[in-house]
Amino acid sequence: MNEIQFLTWVRSTGLNIALGLFVLGMLWRLIEIYSLGRKQDMAPARSAAGASGWHTIFRRSLPPQGMMKSSPISYIGGYIFHVGLFVVVFFLAQHIKLVDSLLGISWPNLPAQVIDTVAVVTLAAMVLILADRINKPVKRFLSTFGDYLAWLLTFLPVLTGYLAVKHMVLPYTTMLALHILSVELLLVALPFTKLIHVFTLIGSRWYNGDISGKRGVPV
Amino acid sequence: MSSISQIPVQVLTANDGLTGQAEAVLTEIAEMLSRFLETGKGDSIDLRSLPLSPADKIWLDEQLGRGEVEIGIDAGGRSVVTETAYAGVWKIEHRDTEERIVAELIEVTAMPEIVQPHKTDIEKSYNTLQSSLKQIS
Amino acid sequence: MDKGETLLEHMERQGMSRRTFLKYCASLASLMALPPSAAAAMAEALGKARRPSVIWLPFQECTGCTESITRSHSPSVEGLIFDMISLDYQETLMAAAGFQAEEALQNAMKENYGKYVLIIDGSVSTGMDGAYSCIGGRSNLDSLQEAAKGAAAIIALGTCASFGGIPKANPNPTGAVPVSDIIKDKPIINISGCPPIPVVITGVIAHYLTFGTVPELDKHGRPKAFYGETIHDRCYRRPFYDQGKFAKTFDDEGARNGWCLFELGCKGPITYNACATSKWNDGTSFPIQSGHGCIGCSEPDFWDAGGFYKALSTPANPLKYVAAAAVAGAAAGVAVSFANRARKQKAKSEHETATTSDLEK
Known part of the structure; x- marks a missing residue:
């Protein structure tokens, strides 16, 4: 298989399989999660200021008292790489074109230089976060294989994408194919790893906030 | 009439299509001039190997301007060697017998190589001239 | 031109001046992507070069390659180079036909055994023992194997000879393969493109004459001097790609402003060729300059690499x-x-x- 065939494979068969597994896995997991159900709550709801699902969605994005000081890399680095990922994934012209070709919707893109810079910052933040995870005994103790896998599956698409655009390390054709392949691996793994938080984060925060809110406890 | 007026006509301004590459060429020429002043060694740029847009080329020509010297060479097609407004910076355009441009160069030197006759050619012409003088006398 | 004569002697006899030769070398250096300062060294080496015999065999092809090459008119650089070779067999161009033509081929092979340059255009059919494509009752497969034996080097001209091209496109009914799949023991230079750029073949011949060696090749066997960079690398629209300015349709504002054609399916980023610098039609323009994306014709299997109008980042x-x-x-x-x-x-x-x-x- 030469590199053009490799690229064509990831753009056709590979993409087909990956998107198929992704859609299959996502629907499976989401239906499973949202149909879990809880016992009916017979108690009357209490009210307390700030205790509701909506509050929780936002509050959980802010560091609790003292945590910023004890774990600055997790918070600052975490913010940077999440925002960075959002910008790189949704505002590179080539990505918008992909969404356009799949769903028929598009929006303006950002200049490539901006995306380049954001990608570098994102990569740096991710490396820092990994180093911090390995470095801090408690974090290391809590980390599982799944955590490292999730990190790698997120890191690789950004890295290969950047190298492809910058024509570094490998010829563009091969690098682009590797980039698409890495995204396909991410897509396949997403429903079955903690990466599913992309879709469950807001729902689960709302749910936790909502049941606590009914008991009058802001969380 | 109405359908003709519907055709959108757009007049391009001089700056449309500029990529910023021509500016880099200008910087490179300045570099080459400073090297020439220091070492006396000339250098050249192959303009056709650079990704310049048509607008870039016009812009570069405008920036370089024209100097006092223009040399025409008739050798397997026309070639024009022009001094730019900057002394020591030459623009060379080679054409073949069918007037197609085959090379476009910027040369930084006192006098482009192609203009200067080769020593063996001068020796040859000396011999030829000698023999014609002999025939005359 | 006498076969023992060097190029410089030949030129002097024809009354060509040193300046003319220097000029040719300047343009040769330009098209071979050598620095302008290399022109003098080339003039020196080319001046001493001798004339090689060339045998050209057409297989499963459309004659587009020959059309492209013969568009280089004498006495241009290309013409000069063609004057230098002894094209001993070329079915489309030669006056002889039938048995005389076959005889010319046999004679050329015999006389220059071990020394001639073999040019192949078109892919080689291997289906049904090569019966899909025969010349004079002999299969291409057979002719290739015979002609390759005495060749000093083989030039696979065009994407079909280099990579199989359109005949090899899915489902490949004739079992078409590139030359390099059949011949393993000779240096093969792939000059891909559908068709290849005329100056690239003359450039390769010039290199062969200048340095007496096969030029440095990439992993697909293509000379790096011409296929070392992608169309995208040398594209004058590249700055717009870098700025994220893309034409969305063939007639929108972006298209009129000459913005990048990536979203319209341009394969420039994955295509290695010299179109952006050598250009086409006597240096007039190249596809992207005319407002159409690159279709990637100099790459292996470009025909089966998704639609020409689909952006590389889309399915x-x-x-x-x-x-x-x-x-x-x-x-x-x-x-x-x-x-x-x-x-x-x-x-x-x-x-x-x-x-x-x-x-x-």
């Missing part, structure tokens, strides 16, 4: 499994949900106690 083919996957996923989700509920119900009715290990689930 090459329509998605097939997504609808089925959605149904399967929904079904799996519902089934698992029922199973979970049943288990919960069972645990409840049997008064199972929860342990800390349950929390890990």
Whole structure:
């Protein structure tokens, strides 16, 4: 298989399989999660200021008292790489074109230089976060294989994408194919790893906030 | 009439299509001039190997301007060697017998190589001239 | 031109001046992507070069390659180079036909055994023992194997000879293969493109004459001097790509402003060729300059690499499994949900106690 065939494979068969597994896995997991159900709550709801699902969605994005000081890399680095990922994934012209070709919707893109810079910052933040995870005994103790896998599956698409655009390390054709392949691996793994938080984060925060809110406890 | 007026006509301004590459060429020429002043060694740029847009080329020509010297060479097609407004910076355009441009160069030197006759050619012409003088006398 | 004569002697005899030769070398250096300062060294080496015999065999091809090459008119650089070679067999161009032509081929091979340059255009059919493409009752496969034996080097001209090209496109009914699949013991230079750029073939011949060697090749056997960079690398629209300015249709504002054609399916970023610098039609322009994206014709299997108008970042083919996957996923989700509920119900009715290990689930 030469590199053009490799690229064509990831753009056709590979993409087909990956998107198929992704859609299959996502629907499976989401239906499973949202149909879990809880016992009916017979108690009357209490009210307390700030205790509701909506509050929780936002509050959980802010560091609790003292945590910023004890774990600055997790918070600052975490913010940077999440925002960075959002910008790189949704505002590179080539990505918008992909969404356009799949769903028929598009929006303006950002200049490539901006995306380049954001990608570098994102990569740096991710490396820092990994180093911090390995470095801090408690974090290391809590980390599982799944955590490292999730990190790698997120890191690789950004890295290969950047190298492809910058024509570094490998010829563009091969690098682009590797980039698409890495995204396909991410897509396949997403429903079955903690990466599913992309879709469950807001729902689960709302749910936790909502049941606590009914008991009058802001969380 | 109405359908003709519907055709959108757009007049391009001089700056449309500029990529910023021509500016880099200008910087490179300045570099080459400073090297020439220091070492006396000339250098050249192959303009056709650079990704310049048509607008870039016009812009570069405008920036370089024209100097006092223009040399025409008739050798397997026309070639024009022009001094730019900057002394020591030459623009060379080679054409073949069918007037197609085959090379476009910027040369930084006192006098482009192609203009200067080769020593063996001068020796040859000396011999030829000698023999014609002999025939005359 | 006498076969023992060097190029410089030949030129002097024809009354060509040194300046003319220097000029040719300047343009040769330019098209071979050598620095302008290399022109003098080339003039020196080319001046001493001798004339090689060239045999040109056409196989499964459309004659587009020959058309392209013969568009280089004498006495241009290309013409000069063609004057320098002895083209001993070329079916489309030669006056002889039938048995005389075959005889010319046999004679050329015999006389220059071990020294001639063999040019092949078109792919080699291997299906049904090569019966799909025969010349004078002999299969291309057979002719190639015979002619290759005495060749000093082989030039595979065009994408078909280099990579199989359109004949090899899916489902490849004739079993077409590139020259390099058949001949393993000779240096092969692939000059891909559909058709290849005229100056590239003359450039390769010039290199062969200047340095007496096969030029440095990339991993697809193509000379790096011409195929070392992508169309995208040398494209004058590249700055617009870098700025994220793309034409969305062939006639929008962006297209009129000359913005990048990536989204319209341009394959420039994955295509290695010299179009952006050598250009076409006597240096007039190249596809991207005319407002159309590159189709990637100098790459292996470009024909089967998705649509010409599909951006590289989009699917090459329509998605097939997504609808089925959605149904399967929904079904799996519902089934698992029922199973979970049943288990919960069972645990409840049997008064199972929860342990800390349950929390890990």
